[in-house]
Amino acid sequence: MDRGHKSLCLFAEAFSRRRDPESTHTAAMEDNDETKKSKQKTAVICGYPISIFFIVVNEFCERFSYYGMRAVLVLYFKYFLKWDDDFSTTIYHTFVALCYLTPILGAIVADSWLGKFKTIVYLSIVYTLGQVVMAISAIHDLTDANMDGTPDNMTLHVALSMVGLILIALGTGGIKPCVAAFGGDQFLDHQEKQRSTFFSIFYLSINAGSLLSTVITPILRAQECGINTKQSCYPLAFGVPAALMVVALVVFILGSRMYIKTPPQGNIMVKVCTCIGFAIKNRFRHRSPQYPKREHWMDWSDEKYDKLLIAQVKMVLKVLFLYIPLPMFWALFDQQGSRWTLQATIMDGNFGFLTIQPDQMQTVNPILILIMVPVMDSAIYPLIAKCNLNFSPLKRMTVGMLFAALAFVAAALVQLQIDQTMPIFPSSTESQVKYINMMSTPLDVKAGNNNFTLKPFTAKEDYLTFGSPFALLLGPNASYPIAIEEGNRSTSVIVQEGTRPTPITFSDTTSKPEQGANAIRFFNGFSMTLNMTWGDQSFGNIPTNDMSTYVLIPQGVAQYQIKNALGSVCDYKQELGFGSSYTIVIPPTFNFGSTCEQILIPVVDIKPNIIHMAWQIPQYFLMTIGEVVFSVTGLEFSYSQAPSNMKSVLQAGWLLTVAVGNIVVLIIAEAATLEDQWAEYILFASLLVLVCFIFAFMAYFYTYIDPAKIEAEFAHKEPEEEEKKRKRKSVDVSRKSSHSRSEKDEETLQTKI
Secondary structure (H helix, E strand, C coil): CCHHHHHHHHHHHHHHHCCCHHHHHHHHHHHHHHHHHHHHHCCEECCEECHHHHHHHHHHHHHHHHHHHHHCHHHHHHHHCCCCHHHHHHHHHHHHHHHHHHHHHHHHHHHHHHCHHHHHHHHHHHHHHHHHHHHHHCCHHHCCCCCCCCCCCHHHHHHHHHHHHHHHHHHHHHHHHHHHHHHHCCCCCCCHHHHHHHHHHHHHHHHHHHHHHHHHHHHHHHCEECCCCCEECHHHHHHHHHHHHHHHHHHHHHCHHHCCCCCCCCCHHHHHHHHHHHHHHHHHHCCCCCCCCCCCHHHHHCCCCCHHHHHHHHHHHHHHHHHCCCHHHHHHHHHHHCHHHHHHCCCECECCCCECCHHHHHHHHHHHHHHHHHHHHHHHHHHHHHCCCCCCHHHHHHHHHHHHHHHHHHHHHHHHHHHHHCCCCCCCCCEEEEEEECCCCCEEEEECCEEEEECCCEECCCCEEECCCEEEEECCCEEEEECCCCCEEEEEEEEEECCEEEEEEEECCCCCCHHHCEEEEEEECCCCCEEEEECCEEEEEECCCEECCCEEECCEEEEEEEECCCCCEEEEEEEECCCCEEEEEECCCCCCCCCHHHCCEEEEEECCCCCEHHHHHHHHHHHHHHHHHHHHHHHHHHHHHCCCCCHHHHHHHHHHHHHHHHHHHHHHHHHCCCCCHHHHHHHHHHHHHHHHHHHHHHHHCCCCCCHHHHHHHHHHHHHHHHHHHHHHHHHHHHHHHHHHHHHHHHHHHHHHC
16 A cells, blocks of 8 residues: 555645645735636636646556556566575665655655645656656667576666665656645645545545556566567566556646646645754754753754744654554564565466466455455444554554564464475585386385385485485396485486486476476387477477476466377376476377377476465455554644645654665665574564554653644744743844943043044
């Protein structure tokens, strides 16, 4: 769920309803005639300005662009750029952190210099360029000179990717605080009801764009495309979001003549920061004990700033202090797009009526959000209220953190189940061997200390692990010394050569096939050379007693065709899951005919993923409850405790907690050298529980305030303060005047003397 844009909708709605009186008054003095003129010209349909339809379409396309690109990003790092899971996670969260740091810059630029319209246009151009660069970076044919399907200059692809991501972060973050507020600016004062409806439609467009893109772009990624070789179609997965961003930019510019464009009025964040900076500097200058203490350290700024502003800053700082523990929640929440997506790559995504891609599991969150928000608001919260339980906003946020921690405990339990089904590959000092008997008689085998019997045309189910050279005894008369290849897996096919059984060794894959594909190869034990194909891909012409190379085949029913030089054909079907590896053995007894496929022997080298993706739903459910209770409540709490003209400051602080949370992830991912992924999940859950207790302790001492009431008190005192200042000023002037006269009299006297 796009919590950044939700906060912007909420705060933008608040701003459009209740602006800073001082800034509004200033703007009115400077541009009153121009604004009135533009408002009178605004076209209206069904009570709504036509301009908002351009803004809603723009937001839908932009959110589709951003979330579509982000949905496949971590898999692009892992499978295209060939980064490991930890580094992919680190770069992913660095990018997300940048996306939530740049809104502060965008807000300052829009409010202080360019205005919202120009800021949106200029940064959308930057955004679009970033998406185009990302699409270009994913074209593997760009540097694939030898046409083997692997880029020859990976450095260029990495450089283009990083440039693209930086531009996207600047663009999406920069326009984030502007679009919703710009939409609110299009309504007149008497259009309160329409404005409220607009923000609901605007928020709906955000979620529609993000939900659709998270479903569609993984489907595009799963397609195969390329000029010389066919690979996962990342250029299309990034290209469609780039095209949507172009549409977003064009649509927004088309509405230019219809917009009400409010000129820059100064950014309140700058004023708040300068006020805080002056207070700190003034306190440091007056650190000597001879100066009397003040009630609050912000009171040291009253020499330069009025008491109302200081009181408002105090209210803001009080809430910002509570924000300190919050990044840990986002550290867990945003791993839905990284660690949880990587977890889904080693699970079974076959739901029967449809197949779910690993990166599509992220859609569970927005779907559950649309269900849980009304359920919580209309059922759960009223029920708690009827039970007379004090479920205050800060208590809700604490509960939300606990649910997020439980989600990671659930993820750890799922990971433990996955680990139990994963193959155990040899270490760097070990070797593993599997044996297949291609003889027509049973065979007694002794490999090192392992004794077993292989029936005709069968394979040993498991690999045997060896740490040193060993002797291989085949039957009573055949003995072979075997040297191990450290870190290697192999299959030893035992064939009849003369009167002796003879082993022929072939190297096997030492990792799970990537992206849920299945690694398939054929062993030809038939008496003539055979050709095997799958669709338009060929396993090659395989001589007798030889093995083909691996071909990666997606989940589903694979249809193979086996041919000989005489033109005889055998069709063979195989049901494939996710992440398996098979050696399909063609025995010497093979013959072409209607029953030929019954003679083939599929040998399992790596079992398919058997833990279903549906087991991730509980962790998504717990995380979604946590988000609803934590994020939505946190936004409402921040809004209720913020001064009327400083809601954007708290908005910036809220977005900053998201950025810091992603930085926490990359620090832990790099620093915590945990071999087991489930242990990392437990580590994050434990840290969040610890932070949760700290937050609960801080919340216990927090006193809720009514900012409007405090501001009203200062507004009532303001005329009296102004009168006192005026009298004080007149007294100072009269003193200076009498002092200057006395100096002149003295000068005159001295002259006379």
